[in-house]
Amino acid sequence: MHFPICALQCLEVRLEERYNPKTVEDRWQQQWAANKTFKVTEDASRPKYYCLEMFPYPSGRIHMGHVRNYSIGDVVSRYKRMRGFNVLHPMGWDSFGLPAENAAIKHGIHPSQWTLENIAFMRDKQLKSMGLSYDWDREVTTCLEEYYRWNQWLFLKMYEKGIAYKKRSYVNWCPSCSTVLANEQVEEGLCWRCSSVVTFRELEQWFFKITAYAQELLDHCDKLPGWPERVLTMQRNWIGKSTGVEVDFTLDGSGEKLTIFTTRPDTLYGVTFMSIAPEHPMVETLIKGKQQADAVRAFCQRIMGEDKAVRTDENQEKEGIFTGAFAVNPLNNEKVPVWAGNFVLMDYGTGAIMSVPAHDQRDFEFAKKYQLPIRVVIQNADQDLDAATMRQAYVGEGAMVNSRPFDGTPNVPGKEKVAEYVEQKGYGKRTVNWRLRDWGISRQRYWGTPIPIIYCERCGTVPVPELDLPVILPTNVEFTGKGRSPLAESASFRDTTCPKCGGSARRETDTMDTFVDSSWYFLRYCSPKHTEAPFDKKAAGYWMSVDQYIGGIEHAVLHLLYARFFTKVIRDLGLFDGDEPFQNLLTQGMVIKDGAKMSKSKGNVVDPDFIISKYGADTARLFSLFAAPPERDLEWNDQGVDGAYRFLHRVWTVVYKYHGKIRTVQPAGREATGDPLYRKTHLTIKKVTEDIEREFHFNTAIAALMELVNELYDFTAQGVPDDKLPVLRTAIEALILLIAPFAPHVAEELWESLGNTTGVAGTDWPSFDAGALVSTEVTVVVQVNGKVRGKLTLPAGLTDKEIEAAALAEGKVREHLAGKTPKKVIVVQGKLVNVVV
RNA sequence: GCGAGAGUGGCGGAACUGGCAGACGCGCCAGACUUAGGAUCUGGUGGGCAACCAUGGGGGUUCAAGUCCCCCCUCUCGCACCA
Secondary structure, eight states, X not given: OOOOSOHHHHHTOOOOSSOOHHHHHHHHHHHHHHHTTTOOOOOTTSOEEEEEEOOOOOOSSOXXXXXXXXXXXXXXXXXXXXXTOEEEOOOEEOOOSHHHHHXXXXXXXXXXXXXXXXXXXXXXXXXGGGTOOOOXXXXXXXXXXHHHHHHHHHHHHHHHTTSEEEEEEEEEEETTTTEEEOGGGEETTEETTXXXXXXXXXXXXXXXXXXXXXXXXXXXXXXXXXXXXXXXXHHHHHHOEEEEEEEXXXXXXXXXXXXXXXXXXXXXXXXXXXXXXXTOTTHHHHHTTOTTHHHHHHHHHHHHTSOHHHHTOTTSOOOEEEEEEEEEETTTTEEEEEEEETTOOTTXXXXXXEEXXXXXXXXXXXXXXXXXXXXXXXXXXXXXXXXXXOSSOOOSXXXXXXXXXXTTOBHHHHHHHHHHHHHHHTSEEEEEEESOXXXXXXXXXXXXXXXXXXXXXXXXXXXXXXXXXXXXXXXXXXXXXXXXXXXXXXXXXXXXXXXXTOOEEXXXXXXXXXXXXXXXXXXXXXXXXXOSSSSOXXXXXXXXXXXXXXXXXXXXXXXXHHHHHHHHHHHXXXXXXXXXXXXXXXXXXXXXXXXXXXXXXXXXXXXXXXXXXXXXXXXXXXXXXXXXXXXXXXXXXXXXXXXXHHHHHHHHHHHHHHHHXXXXXXXXXXXXXTOHHXXXXXXXXXXXXXXXXXXXXXXXXXXXXXXXXXXXXXXXXXXXXXXGHHHHHHHHHHHHXXXXXXXXXXXXXXXXXXXXXXXXXXXXXXXXXXXXXXXXXXXXXXXXXXXXXXXXXXXXXXXXXXXXXXXXXXXXXXXXXXXXXXXEEEEETTTEEEEEO
């Protein structure tokens, strides 16, 4: 075994006069790796702390956003470790995904090779040079068989429980990525990855029944006080619960039922027509034998061919066509025409709506356009509504009218009454609808987890038996970038035998959405080498849940919702006891330069490698933590980086000057109470500790350390007499320990120079002595009528009366009083006096 | 439109429960040491000669308001035909 730089050398260590980040950082990074300083195991005797940063996609290089993300996580981890926690801080790779496949098509390199080379580079040349306190033995790589086999295993379990299922439906299709996208992956009608216009395709696809957990996902939002309200709001909106009533209308003639969903049962008497989605299966029934059949068919075809951006555009003109059919409103037996409308969505509610133009703006516009009748059924108390003259729908409250048995009922309780009536009469039932749709996970791409399903002509859909897992992603495939995915073209993969009957069969050639990988990786970290199950239940029981999760806000409804869903599914499979994966969530802001997000096209990218080689990791970390609080955007500033670098030099220089002298001196204790530097030291310990504990305000914590260093420069400016050396040692020791989470390499080197043989990483966080904080003097601000007129330095512990007297005697105060008697004097102990004239 | 967050020096940002607005850093100015300084150290630095004026704007509460209340403006983010 390679013997590290330890023992003999340590005792003789002499500090270099000048701070040289390269040598210091290389040395400590080697030492941490050789000693496995950050390796952890379950230890019931100590409180655990699980700190996790969202693992990266191995694109090839880390960017400043990563530097910031991991710096934040590393401060938390190192701080908690010094506070005595058993800290799990792992790192891994979200390594399936399209870019690897695109590289294969473009450069002829296999996705596997491309990905693994990127990982090696990012891990060994980039992340390790940042000095992050990871337990690298727990590294998880999702594109490896040892990981993705458990995706398949979980899929099979979900299939057994009906959570994974296949259905034919209209799905989002990205023509550029040649694959299907989940709803969460379409932003304003565009592909989240490549911004291509998303179209619709009717395909058979695998889904995860996330809607079965909609209520719980919504309810548990209230059990996540450690999450930003913003993210919870986004999730609640995304889930989008709405309560209402389904009502069966009867088709005139055939007597078939057309069911609608409404949240406004109080307006049921105002229905003047109905609208159904162009995709609705009843369209054909409605138009059968009607003269407008062809026109309706053409209309539906045209709308269905529109892409997602056009169809969901709010400004899209409302358009429709009369189907020729009529339906009967069960409440008043009125016959109303049935239209097909471009704004009615097939996958929400029942795909058919009742239209009440008087009280719904969309219906109103539609009715005006096609000259359909409007009937007021909620009367505005302030201003009588008249259907003939209304210029927009009335959506406010009021009394029900034209609603026979309910006339005069206020509409809000009316909703409930009508709903009850509908149920009683058997016209329909109360239901809940969700905006959330089931998660479509099939992807027509190669670089992902194969879905473990076989299609047999005789037996139908057959899951791959557990014993046959993993279904290995074959490597001998062709990347043409054209036609179907390489898997679908690979005969040796596709053609197989049925596990049930042994007859010829074919494999599912779609792969899973890569968000499946990241939906449970935090559980895998608990026991990354486990071979019997996705993870060891006991290990997960010890480490979970994640105490602090850190990552970008862009995953607010993607990854973070999927991960919550998976955790609940895994719980219900009996694999884990817990409802939620992440206790506390920190969403860090973006790193921007010149007011814009760093991007190649803007040419404002700062390369972390360059910063680290020029200034060192400690400076890169320190700046990214100092320039802004973590949750805000951070404006990158090259001169600010110089400032951070200069600060570390100042720290180094002051320690260098005195490390020889204070090496053998005992730190000061209580007897030093009253010494200003001693007091400042303890104030700084208090401030830094509180700033870290309170919402991770690292920027102010670092500012406090800078103040302490400034004070040290004042203190040492005229030389330090021997009797002051203990106080100096206390200050320097505290400074080094407090700076350690932020700039760990410098801290270790300086700590060692004081003669310490245990590394900073294994040393306790300093605690402050409340007694050291008290001062014998207080500065009191004196105001006259709320304006500052002077300051008094008074002995601590005076009574209000004494302070008042001192204030009134003050020269400036007397001037402003000009002989008048004050009306009132307010004394705030230890802070100020306000004399009111 | 709905929801959330934010507006403080030349810039990034401080100010936790109302109590000295501008901590800390950058930049800038001056000085010291220097052959030199884009190194380092020291001092200064919101505006105005001053009284005073200053936390997006306007009201209010209070002895006291960046902080609390009301109205308005601007910006950022999310959602947006969800019946």
